[in-house]
Amino acid sequence: MADSPIAVEHHNPALKHHFADMEQQRQASSLGMWLFLATEIMFFGGMFCAYLIYRLWYFPDFAAASNSLDITLGTVNTAVLICSSLTVVMAVRAAQLGKRQQQVIYLALTLVLGLAFLGVKAVEWTSKFKEHHIPGPTFNFEGSIPSHPDQPVDQHHAQIFFSLYFAMTGMHALHMIIGVGIFSYLLYYAWKGKYTPEYHTPLENSGLYWHFVDIVWIYLFPLLYLIDRKK
Amino acid sequence: MATAAITAERENYLNQEYGIKSWLLTVDHKRIALLYLLSITFFFFIGGFFALLIRLELLTPAGDLVQADTYNKLFSMHGMVMVFFFLIPSIPAVLGNFLVPLMIGAKDLAFPRINLLSWYLYIIAGILMLHSMLTGGVDTGWTFYTPFSTAFSNTKVIEAGLAIFISGFSSILTGLNFVVTIHRMRAPGMTWDRLPLFIWAHYATSIIQLLGTPVIAVTLVLVVLERALHLGIFDPTRGGDPLLFQHLFWFYSHPAVYIMILPSMGVVTEIIPCFCRKRIFGYKFVALSSISIAVFGFLVWAHHMFVAGISLYAALIFSALSYLVAVPSAIKVFNWTATMYKGSITFSTPMLYAFGFVGLFTMGGLTGLFLAALGIDVHVTDTYFVVAHFHYIMVGGALMGYLGGMHFWWPKISGRMYPESLGRLAALIVFLGFNLTFFPQFILGYLGMPRRYWQYPPEFQVLNVLSTAGATVLAVGYLLPMVYFLWSMRYGKVAPDNPWGASGLEWMTTSPPPTFNFDKPPVVTWEAYDYEHIPAPQEARSGG
Numbered sequence: 001m002a003d004s005p006i007a008v009e010h011h012n013p014a015l016k017h018h019f020a021d022m023e024q025q026r027q028a029s030s031l032g033m034w035l036f037l038a039t040e041i042m043f044f045g046g047m048f049c050a051y052l053i054y055r056l057w058y059f060p061d062f063a064a065a066s067n068s069l070d071i072t073l074g075t076v077n078t079a080v081l082i083c084s085s086l087t088v089v090m091a092v093r094a095a096q097l098g099k100r101q102q103q104v105i106y107l108a109l110t111l112v113l114g115l116a117f118l119g120v121k122a123v124e125w126t127s128k129f130k131e132h133h134i135p136g137p138t139f140n141f142e143g144s145i146p147s148h149p150d151q152p153v154d155q156h157h158a159q160i161f162f163s164l165y166f167a168m169t170g171m172h173a174l175h176m177i178i179g180v181g182i183f184s185y186l187l188y189y190a191w192k193g194k195y196t197p198e199y200h201t202p203l204e205n206s207g208l209y210w211h212f213v214d215i216v217w218i219y220l221f222p223l224l225y226l227i228d229r230k231k
Numbered sequence: 232m233a234t235a236a237i238t239a240e241r242e243n244y245l246n247q248e249y250g251i252k253s254w255l256l257t258v259d260h261k262r263i264a265l266l267y268l269l270s271i272t273f274f275f276f277i278g279g280f281f282a283l284l285i286r287l288e289l290l291t292p293a294g295d296l297v298q299a300d301t302y303n304k305l306f307s308m309h310g311m312v313m314v315f316f317f318l319i320p321s322i323p324a325v326l327g328n329f330l331v332p333l334m335i336g337a338k339d340l341a342f343p344r345i346n347l348l349s350w351y352l353y354i355i356a357g358i359l360m361l362h363s364m365l366t367g368g369v370d371t372g373w374t375f376y377t378p379f380s381t382a383f384s385n386t387k388v389i390e391a392g393l394a395i396f397i398s399g400f401s402s403i404l405t406g407l408n409f410v411v412t413i414h415r416m417r418a419p420g421m422t423w424d425r426l427p428l429f430i431w432a433h434y435a436t437s438i439i440q441l442l443g444t445p446v447i448a449v450t451l452v453l454v455v456l457e458r459a460l461h462l463g464i465f466d467p468t469r470g471g472d473p474l475l476f477q478h479l480f481w482f483y484s485h486p487a488v489y490i491m492i493l494p495s496m497g498v499v500t501e502i503i504p505c506f507c508r509k510r511i512f513g514y515k516f517v518a519l520s521s522i523s524i525a526v527f528g529f530l531v532w533a534h535h536m537f538v539a540g541i542s543l544y545a546a547l548i549f550s551a552l553s554y555l556v557a558v559p560s561a562i563k564v565f566n567w568t569a570t571m572y573k574g575s576i577t578f579s580t581p582m583l584y585a586f587g588f589v590g591l592f593t594m595g596g597l598t599g600l601f602l603a604a605l606g607i608d609v610h611v612t613d614t615y616f617v618v619a620h621f622h623y624i625m626v627g628g629a630l631m632g633y634l635g636g637m638h639f640w641w642p643k644i645s646g647r648m649y650p651e652s653l654g655r656l657a658a659l660i661v662f663l664g665f666n667l668t669f670f671p672q673f674i675l676g677y678l679g680m681p682r683r684y685w686q687y688p689p690e691f692q693v694l695n696v697l698s699t700a701g702a703t704v705l706a707v708g709y710l711l712p713m714v715y716f717l718w719s720m721r722y723g724k725v726a727p728d729n730p731w732g733a734s735g736l737e738w739m740t741t742s743p744p745p746t747f748n749f750d751k752p753p754v755v756t757w758e759a760y761d762y763e764h765i766p767a768p769q770e771a772r773s774g775g
Contacts, residue, residue, distance in 0.1 A: 031415060039442070043445035050453075050475055135460070136461035159470075163462035
C-alpha cells in the first residue's frame with residue numbers, strides 16, 4: 001500500500017479534500033439533502049397538525065371559508081408548480097447529458113414558473129386584504145355554511161381558518177422565494193458551464209428541494225381550497 | 232515513537248495558522264469546536280449569573296432582593312440561556328464536533344462549511360438573545376406558554392422567540408452533519424458494531440435534533456406571528472387552543488432533554504471502560520438503548536401536561552409510555568455498573584465525574600418515574616420537586632458528563648495535561664455542591680413549595696438557605712476547572728498522544744491532532760474497547 005494519501009489519478013476540481021472520491025462526496029450531499037427535507041416535513045408537519053385539529057372541530061366554518069378562496073387561481077398555480085417540477089427534472093437531465101444550453105433554458109423556465117406562482121399568490125393575498133379576510137381586529141367574514149345556507153359562519157372559527165391559510169401559504173411562499181434565489185444562483189453557474197455529467201450535485205439537490213416545496217403545495221391546495229366544494 | 236518535546240513542536244491544528252481570521256473563517260471541525268467552547272462557556276456564565284440571583288432572592292422568605300416581575304424574567308432567561316444556548320449545544324457542538332470525525336477516522340465532518348455556518352447562526356441567535364435581555368428581558372418562562380406569551384406578556388417575547396428559532400437551525404445543522412458523517416465518512420473497517428458508543432449516542436442525539444427541532448421552530452414562528460400579526464391559532468377567545476401549543480412545544484422540548492443527556496451518556500461510556508481497563512459490558516445493548524431512548528423520547532411528551540386538562544385516557548397512555556423510557560435508561564446504568572465490576576478502577580478526574588453522573592442520573596431518572604405516575608404528579612406538579620428532578624438530569628447528568636468529557640479529552644484538545652489533584656478536588660466540590668443545592672429542593676417540592684415564586688412561607692427557609700449555600704459551592708466547583716484549564720494551556724505538562732491508555736482512533740493520532748486528523752488514513756481491524764490488549768500507562772495513572 002502506498003504511503004501517500006494523495007491519489008495521483010484523475011482529480012476532479014470539485015472534489016473536497018476530506019472525501020476519498022466523487023462518489024462518497026455525492027452520496028454524502030444527497031443524504032444530507034434528504035435529511036434536511038425530513039426536517040422540513042416536521043416543520044410543515046406542525047402546521048398540518050394544527051390544521052387537522054381545527055378542521056375536525058370547526059368543519060362547517062372551514063368549508064365556508066375555503067369556498068371563498070379563488071379556485072381558478074389556485075388550480076392555475078397548482079398547474080404552474082407541477083410544470084416547474086418538470087422543467088427542474090429536465091434541467092438535471094440536461095446536466096447529466098452535458099447539454100449546457102438546454103440546462104440554462106430549463107433553469108430559466110423554472111425561474112419564470114416559480115415567479116409566476118408567487119405573482120398569482122400576491123394577487124390572491126391582495127384580494128384577501130380587500131375583503132378583510134386578514135386575521136386581526138379588522139377581520140370580517142360574511143357568508144353562510146355551504147351545507148346549511150341559513151346558518152351564518154362563526155367569525156372566530158373562520159378567522160382560525162385564515163390564520164392557518166396565511167401561516168401555511170406564507171411559509172410555503174417563503175420557501176418558494178428561497179427556491180427562486182437558489183435557482184438564480186444555479187442559472188448563473190450553469191451559464192458558466194460549472195455543472196458537468198461528472199459533477200452536478202448542487203443541481204440535483206436543489207431539484208430535490210424544489211420538488212419538496214412543490215409537494216407541500218400539492219397537499220395545501222386540496223386542504224385549503226377544496227373543502228366541501230359543491231361546484 | 233515521538234518524544235514529548237517533538238510532539239509539542241510538530242504542526243497541529245492549533246499552530247498551523249495564527250490570527251483572528253484563521254479562526255473566524257476556519258472550516259476545521261476542531262477549531263469550530265473551540266469556537267463553540269468559548270461561546271457556550273460565555274452563555275453558561277450568563278445563565279449561571281441569573282441562577283445565582285434567583286438563589287440569592289430565595290435566601291429569605293420575603294421578596295426583598297428583586298420584585299416579582301424581575302424574578303419572572305430571571306428564571307425565564309436562566310432557563311432559555313441554559314437550555315438553548317448551553318445544554319443543547321454543549322456536548323454535541325464542542326466534544327462531538329471535535330471527536331466525531333476523529334473517532335471514526337475521517338478528515339473532517341461531511342459538511343465543514345455548514346459546520347461553520349451553524350456556529351455563526353448560534354452567534355447571531357446569541358446576540359439577539361443578549362439584546363432581548365439587555366433591553367427588557369422576557370418573563371414567559373422558557374416554555375413560552377400561550378396565551379400569556381401571545382396576548383398578555385409585554386416583554387421581548389418576539390425577539391427571544393426568534394433567537395431560539397435561529398439557534399434551532401444551528402442545532403439542526405450540527406445534527407445533520409453528524410448523521411451524514413457517521414453514515415458516509417467512516418474509515419475502512421470501522422463497521423457499525425465497532426463504532427465507539429460515543430458515536431452511537433451522538434447518532435441518536437442527531438436524530439432527535441433533526442426531527443424534533445423543526446417542530447419547536449414552527450411553534451415559535453406561530454407564537455411570533457400571533458403576537459405580531461394577530462393570527463388566532465392559540466387564542467382561546469377566538470376558538471384557538473392553548474393546549475395545542477403545549478403539545479407542539481413539548482413534542483420537541485421533551486426529546487430535547489435527551490439531546491442533553493444522550494451525549495453525556497456517550498461520554499461516560501467512553502470514560503468507564505478506560506478507567507476500569509475493561510471492555511464495555513453489553514456493547515450492543517448500550518448502543519441500541521441510545522436509539523430506543525431517542526425513539527421512546529418522542530412518545531412521552533404529554534406527561535408534562537397531566538394537569539393541563541388532557542383526557543384521562545391520554546394521560547394513562549402517556550404515563551405508561553413514560554415508564555418505558557426507564558427500560559433503556561436502566562440498561563445503560565446496569566451495563567456501566569457491570570463494566571466496573573471486577574475492573575481495575577482508577578479514581579482519576581474523568582472517572583470521578585463518571586461516578587457522579589451514574590449516581591445523579593439514577594436519582595434524576597427514578598424521580599422521573601415518580602413524575603410519570605399520575606397520582607404523584609398531580610401532587611408535585613409545578614413544585615420544586617420537578618425543579619430538582621430536571622436539574623438532577625440536566626445538571627447532575629448532562630453537565631457532569633460534559634465536565635468529565637472535557638477532562639478526559641482535554642489532553643487531546645489542548646496538548647496539555649490539567650493538574651490532576653486540582654481536577655479531583657473540583658469534581659468533588661461539584662458533586663457536593665450539586666447535591667447540597669438540589670436535594671433540599673426535592674423535599675421543598677414534596678412539602679408543597681411551588682416553583683416560579685419570588686417569596687415563600689417562612690417554614691421553607693432552612694431548606695432554601697441550604698440550597699443557596701450549595702449553589703455557592705457549586706459555583707466554585709465550576710470556576711476551578713475554568714481557571715486550571717486556562718492555566719494548563721501555558722503551564723500544563725505536555726500531553727502524550729494517549730495519556731490514559733485509552734482505546735479509540737482519536738488517541739492514535741498526535742495531541743493535539745494535525746489539521747487533517749491523521750497522517751495516514753487509519754484502517755480498523757479491532758473491536759471497540761479492546762482493553763485486554765492495551766497496556767495501562769503507569770505515569771498518568773498515578774496522578775499528577
